[in-house]
Structure formats: structure tokens, C-alpha cells
Amino acid sequence: MRVEIKVLGPLEVSVGGVPIVLTASKPSQALAMLALNAGRVVTMNALTEEIWDREPPRSGLPTLHTYILKLRRKLDAALAGNGARTAKDVLVTRRSGYLLDLEPGDVDAVRYEQLSAAGRRAVNAGDHERASVTLGEGLNLWRGAALADVATGPQLAIEAVRLNENRLGDLHLRIEADLRLGRHHQLLGELATLCARHPLLENFCAQQMVALCRSGRQSQALEAYRRLRADMTDQLGVEPSHRLRRLHHGILTGQAVIDDPEFVFNR
Template identity: 70%
Template structure:
């Protein structure tokens, strides 16, 4: 039996190539929570909290059972050609809740976390080529915002925030590895788009400034700083951090520090704003 579960974007769950994602949002929420906890018990209370928050209806438990029956019905359809497995073997009732009995590795978020950890380990070891490759592989698993087509209750909401923060961190580290590998020319378009999408994030702006400077585009690097400074003043009422200001001064003075593979000014990652 082949199971594929995708939560890094719109929810996708298929068994032997047949989708088992309901059209209604609440049963899909249930499926997403069970998928995130593949192989582990999820309690009825946790599922009810995800769907209805702190005030579930009186019929909440019965309604949840209806959703489980619907999911099992879709599983039965996907397993119609199999005689060795039934829906209750996959979506198991285990007091006080349910277990989706699939391998954690069937879930793209689990594979992402594993690749992300390996990539960050490579960063710590100073292996820039491995870090770039592993983090790029992790980021390619994303198809859009996590659970993009689902309402997010307390469980999915927290997990979506965690995954997005990790994605942005991994993106920063992958670009940093590529800068250290001398790939500044290839990064210009990607960094320009990231700065437009995240105008208050100093991390991406500093990387863009360094890439522009190394490509001989000093005036544009200085303009990127001016744009960041104006955005931060208008939106937050603050100046860029000392690290960003130091980088700006280094570009103004044309210090050779910025031409090195691993300039000291960029060794400490900046916190996103």
C-alpha cells in the first residue's frame, strides 16, 4: 500500500494513488491533525478543540464520529482492490481517540524536518555544499503555506507557525551557504523577490546587499539599505540593527571584508523583524 501525505501546501492525502481528502473543511481538519501525528494517538478532546475551539457543540463527539466514518468510507473506496487491508486497519479507534496507522515518513512535513535537521548540522560543521544541497531539498517539498486550504484551529495553527518559521530560517541558511560558495550572481533574482515579499526582514536584505556588492552593483546595494531603513522607520519606528548599519558602512567604504568568502560581518545570523 502506497500512502502519500502532503501538508506543506494544500492538504493532499492519497492511498494507492486515490485521494481520500474530503471536500468539507472540518473532516479535512481531522485528517490533517491525524496525518501530522501519524502513528500516534490523537485524543477525541484534541480533535474537538481543533474543530470547534473551547466551546464544542453538545453533539461534538457524535459529529466527530461522523467525520471519522466519512474518512473510513473514503479509505474503503481507495482500498477497494485490496483484500488484505481495510479502513479500520489504517484509521484505528484506540481509546481515548484515533490513530492514523501510516509511517511518519509518508508525511512531507516529517521528511522536511529530517532534511532540515541534516542541513543545519552541515551548517554547524561548515560543510557549505552539503548544507546548500540538503536545505534546498527540504525547501523543495513546499507547495505553498502549510495547510493552505484549511481553517486552522489551535493544533494546526501552532504547527503552521512552527513550519513557516523553520522554512524562513532554512531559506536564510541555504542562501548563506550559497553566498559562501560564491553563487552571488545566481541569488540576485531570488533575493530581490524575498526582499519585496518580506520588506522588514533584515536577514534577506543583508544577503541581498552582499550579493549586489559582490556583483559590482554597489549603488543598488546602498539603495537596498535605504529602502529597508525607510520601511522600518515607517512601519516600526526603529532603525536597522547595528549589524545592518555596519554592513552599510562597509559597502560605503568599499572594505575588502565583503569580498571574502565568509565575511566576519555576516557570521552571526540576524533575527527576523
């Protein structure tokens, strides 16, 4: 019976496709730590420091054991009558801590990172079609911000930031691959949304300008630059990068540089 855990959005746990409802905050936090380290031992010290923000109470270890017991009871109830595997086989006790014994594909964050790495290898190899497909498959695993409804201590907070930043990077690379494949028309709606959500990120603005210009909408491409520049000067007190200013000048003057991938996609 397959146990699946999703952390790329709100925390979700299911056994054989049937959801398990977790209502308590700290057991959920412990499970998220174990899921992000699936197949590796998470020490009791690491778990207690995460749950109590580096200041565990004297009763921290016994309380942690109670949280693990609650998680196992939920798993046992879901696994009952579905084969020989028990909760102790899934959430395994080790001498120094606990290990979540799952396949890599059973945790969405682990699967995402595998696809992200494969997609980036395809980017480096110049295989734009494979990069678009592989990165897109990984990005489709996301349902919202990482650990959206999980209380985060020092370690999970770092993991959430790392995952969310990687997602933005992969979005940029997947859109770059699609632009290289001539899919500028299909990208206009997605890029408009991304620029509205991330008004200070130059990469998405540059890609929107390219897509608009290649779709015959130069005036809107220039307006996208104007909005970004206004936001950057007002909020950050800086001008757009030299690369983006060159892209703006190329569109403004109608230079063929807009169609030069080595210029447009120079990272």
C-alpha cells in the same frame, strides 16, 4: 498501497498516486491534525477542541466519530482491491483517540522536518554543500503556506505558524550556505523576490546586499539598504540593526569586510 498526505500548501491526499478529494471542512481539519502527528495517538479531546475551538458541542464526540467514518470511507474506496490494507489499518482507533499509521516520508511536513534537522546539523558542522542540498530538498516540498486551505483551530494555527517560520529560517540558512559556496550570481533573482515578499526581514536584505556587492552591483546593494531602512522607520519606527548598518558602511566605503564570512554571516 502508499497513502500520502501533503499539508505544506493546500491539503492533498492520495492513495497510490491517485488523489482523494476532500470537500468537507471539519473532516479535513481532523485529518490535518492526525497527519501532523502521524504515528502518534491524537486524543479525542484534542481533536474536538481543535475542531470546535475549545468549545465542543454536547454532540462533539459522536460528530467526531462521524467525521472519522467519512474519512475511512474515502480511504476504503481508494484502497479497494489494492492489497490487504484497509482504512482501519491506516486510520487506527485507539482507546483514547486515533492514530494515522503512515511512514514518516508519507507526510510532507514530517519529511520536511527530518530534512530541516539534518540540514541544520550540516550548517553547524560547516558542511555548506550538504547544508545547501539537504535544506533545499526540504524546501522543495513546499507548495504554498502550510495548511493553506484548511480551517485552523488553536492547535493547527500554532503548527502553521511554526512551520512557516521554520521555512523562512531554512531559506535563510540555505542561501547562507550558497553564498559561502560563491553562488551569489545565481541567488540574485531569488533574493529579489524574497525581499519584495518580506520587506522588513533584515536577513534576506543583508544577503541580497552581499550577493549584489559580490556581483559588482554596489549601487543596487546600497539601494536595497535604503529601501529596508525606509520601510523600517516608516512602519516600525526603528532603525536597522547595528550589523546591517556595518554591512552598509562596508559597502559604502569599499572595505574588504564584505568578503569576511565571519562578519557577513554572524548569526
